[in-house]
Amino acid sequence: MNKWLKDDLEFIWHPYTQMKDTLVSPPILIKRARGIKLYDNQGNFYYDTISSWWSNVHGHNHPRIKAAIKKQLNSLDHVLFAGFTHQPAILLARELISISPGRLTKVFFSDNGSTAVEVALKMSFQYRQNTGKVKKTKFVALDYGYHGDTIGAMSVSGVGLFNKVFSPLFFPSFKAPSPYCYRCPMHKDKATCDCDCIIPLEELLKEKSGIISAIIMEPMVMAAGGMIVYPKEYLSRAAKLAKKFNVHLILDEVATGFGRTGKMFACEHVNNIEPDFLCISKGLTAGYLPLAATLTTEKIYKAFYADYGENKTFYHGHTYTANPLGCSAALASLEVFKKERTLDRIKEIIPLFRTDMEKFRYLPLVGNVRYIGLIGAVELVKDKLTKEGFSFREGIGLEVYKRALERNLILRPLGNIIYLFLPLCIKRNELQDIMNRTYTVIKSLS
Ligand SMILES: Cc1ncc(COP(=O)(O)O)c(C=O)c1O
Structure with missing residues (x-):
């Protein structure tokens, strides 16, 4: 075994990995990356078909993003963000507010997706305390x-295989059925569906809104839950219910x-949506550096704005909050969106992707095909x-993963769900090649 891999296995514990499996399938040693390809130490390439855990947007080694990070490194690497600030964070916050939907006016930075969510939950909770609605302490989430x-x-x-073991540690939250159309929780089909899965949510809010602070959901696609793409009507109705019952909407x-779903933010598929909190990370820096943000409204911000002695301060922060290198990468990424007209360009790619996704439908083991933007799943x-x-x-997922690697693809399954989460910079010929290879892999299972 390669010396680097030997040392890797001696010293490193990898995420979401049964380390015993690495005896048979050690991690792949990646040496460099360019565009949508990763290259290993033996010169093999792999298409980054899942955008390096859904983070890469404009491809690897993008000259503009690289240059922005290098330039920032010459002036300021990092500084604490309480009592101090810096231009990259100010510019980025202004830019994020200008592109975000609804009435979001304030940006609270952190450093990964989970912390962006924690911030939204804690802010919503403390908002209720600060405004005297002390009984509104609970959250609603979707299966x-x-x-x-x-x-x-x-x-x-949702509680599943990966987090079940920790469930005794969870704080209790209400769960509503999710709009998982293929496995409809209301046992309806396309012909009879009237988005009835919203009814349990409505009933829950009707009955319990006095003790509910917020509802949290992923707009348009429940990603890790199985790339479950759902109708925008559900999102639209859930947003209206949140407003009606005075419950915060955390998106x-x-x-x-x-850009993953074809719009800058997936919630923009619904007109005039107004989240109280918007959590962002992953693609924020186009996959170059860890950074996250929780955007919120003036109304929420004002409930924390008080004399020190009132103890309404939001006491939450992380060491690498608003890291200047991350902020510079994020600013450069937003510039690339403009300069390369990324969202217009993918409008031409998305229909090709859809046509190719439809072809999977006829394969014997494929029960459902779903897609939106450049996300697709079978x-x-x-x-x-x-x-x-x-x-x-x-182990069907693992089998797909192995066969895909042999065909230069990274198809990390989510249980029985095999998905593509493509970088937005993908070219037509690359898409064609990836779709042909993926088709061959799935077909080979039957
Ligand atoms: C919708 C959603 N929220 C939050 C997270 C957590 O992000 P992180 O892994 O950066 O903590 C993820 C990660 O996959 C996600 O998909």
Whole structure:
């Protein structure tokens, strides 16, 4: 075994990895990356088909983003963000406010998706305390939702294989059925559906809004829950219900933000949506450096704005909050969106992607095909009629992962769901090649 890999296995514990498996499948040693390709130490390439955990936006080694980080490094690497500030953060906050939907006016920086969510939960909670609504302490989340791996974020995520062991640590939250159309929680089909899965949410809010502070959801796509793409009507109605019942709407755009669904933010698929909190990370720096932000409204901000003695301060912060290098990368990424007309360009790519995704529908093990923007998924089933899935032990996902690597693709499965989460810089010929290879992999299973 390569010396680097030997040392890796001796000293490193990798995330979401059964380390015993690395005896058979050690991690792949990546030496460099360019555009949408990663290159290993032996010169093999892999298409970065899942955008390095949904973060890369404009491709690796982008000259403008690289230059911005280098330039920033010459003046300021890092500084604490309480009592001090810096230009990259100020410029970025102004820019984020200008592109964000609704009435968001303030940016609270942190450093990863889970912390962006924790901040929203804590702000919503403390807002209620600061404004005398002390009984509004609970949160509503959707089944299959995922908001991160910290205890708070897990408490408002759907409980599954990965976080079940920690469930005794979670604070209790209300769960509403999710708009998982393929496995409709209301047992409806396309012909009879009237977005009825919103009804349990409505009933819950009607009954309990006196003790509910906020509802948290991923707009348009429940990502880690299985790339569950859902109708915008659900989002629109959930947003209206939140307003009607005086419950904050926390939109978690950590995965979906920055063009993934074809719009800058996925919630923009609904006209005039007004979240109380918007959580962003991953694509914020185009996948170059860790950074996150929680955007909120003037109304919420004002409930914390008081004389020191009133103790209404938001006491929360992380060492690397608003890191200047991360802010510079994020600013450069937003510039690339403008200069390369990224959102216009992908409008031409998305229809090609859709056409190719549709082809999977006819493969024997494919029960469902779903897509939005440059995110696409197929759900593998044993039986198309009964929709019976494969058990974890059958390892179908792992099999896909291995076969995909042999064809230069990274298809990290989510259980029985195989997905693509493509960088926005993808070119037509690259898309074609990736879709052909993916088709061959899925077809080879039957
Ligand atoms: C919607 C959503 N929220 C939050 C997170 C957590 O982000 P991080 O892994 O940066 O903590 C993720 C990560 O996948 C996510 O998809």
